[in-house]
Amino acid sequence: MSNLTKKLNEEEAKEYIKNNFPRREAKEEITTTNLAEFGYREIKEAKDLLTAYVENGLPDDFNNEEITIMFNKHSGNVFLTNSEYQVAFASEGKLYSFYSCSECGHEGSEEEGFNNEDKSLCDECYEKENS
Ligand SMILES: [Zn+2]
Numbered sequence: 001m002s003n004l005t006k007k008l009n010e011e012e013a014k015e016y017i018k019n020n021f022p023r024r025e026a027k028e029e030i031t032t033t034n035l036a037e038f039g040y041r042e043i044k045e046a047k048d049l050l051t052a053y054v055e056n057g058l059p060d061d062f063n064n065e066e067i068t069i070m071f072n073k074h075s076g077n078v079f080l081t082n083s084e085y086q087v088a089f090a091s092e093g094k095l096y097s098f099y100s101c102s103e104c105g106h107e108g109s110e111e112e113g114f115n116n117e118d119k120s121l122c123d124e125c126y127e128k129e130n131s
Contacts, residue, residue, distance in 0.1 A: 045078035052090040
């Protein structure tokens with residue numbers, strides 16, 4: 001288990017979500033964990049997430065507390081999330097962590113600009129902060 005992800009307390013996590021995922025706070029629920037609200041495509045993606053989970057495990061930096069399958073009805077994305085609001089997607093049978101930069105809002109996987117030690121910042125912001 002790596003310690004790359006900064007642990008947030010509950011207040012910090014709520015603030016982080018509000019800043020980075022404003023829609024998740026909206027009154028009309030944009031995200032759901034209720035499988036009855038998933039369509040066929042989303043159920044299939046949920047299956048892919050669970051298959052990847054069973055066969056290859058969680059990403060190293062993904063905390064295994066309160067894991068749920070979540071569907072974002074606006075983006076159409078289906079992903080795993082947890083008590084720390086970390087996000088993991090499945091690709092080619094494996095789960096990978098999906099990050100959001102707390103500085104500029106950039107989102108992506110490790111290859112998509114989060115190849116630094118502090119996954120709460122994208123590579124660009126990380127370099128700015130550490131130069
Ligand atoms: Zn950034």
